[in-house]
Amino acid sequence: MKLLELVKYFRSGGSFKDFCNEERIDLDSEVVEIYMEEPLDLNGNLGFFEIEKTEGAYEFFNNNIKYINLFDFYYFLDAIEDSNNDVNKELSDRKITEILYEYAINDA
Template sequence: MLRFIGGSLNLAELISFFRRSGKFEDFCKINNLNSESEVIEIYAIDPRDINSDLGFFPIENTEGQVVININGLKYYNLFDFFYFLDVINDVKGDEKISDIELAKRLLKYSEDDA
């Protein structure tokens, strides 16, 4: 499993990183992910909530599965990085929505609409 800078990372922290000018290529490099992968999917450890640890996996490894088991932990697909980065670009510079509120909205999206 890949972790952000050697530690756990939840959805609000991921949002904060990218809202504060984090770059996708840097994120991939830090986490030993191939930025040229067809798609990198964002998964959350069960139970899914805004504090759940995230995992980042290339679709070539997950084959688009909704649930994957890694080292005895069950991960649920939230959405792919393309969708996530589109949302981040839409709210960048908008201080009206907090990172936690955005995390809640994204989590709800993943449960209801994805």
């Protein structure tokens, strides 16, 4: 899954519970983190891992693939909620994706 696909899914009303079930993510996890395969690219593949597995690491290897932490799902869901408010709802999914990506690689 790409970041744009994730943004579209949640901006269109997708639920975290359904997403976790589809991605086989443990809903009882303290935090689910969103990672991207290296090298980082706006269209890079994402990975979703429970913090109990990653231990909050910036870099995480899974199946011989190196992932870089972008942000946790709490931050992402808050950003999606903000993207749907009166001020931001006119922004495209692409623009929201670009903003999130820039935040992750430059400010996080």
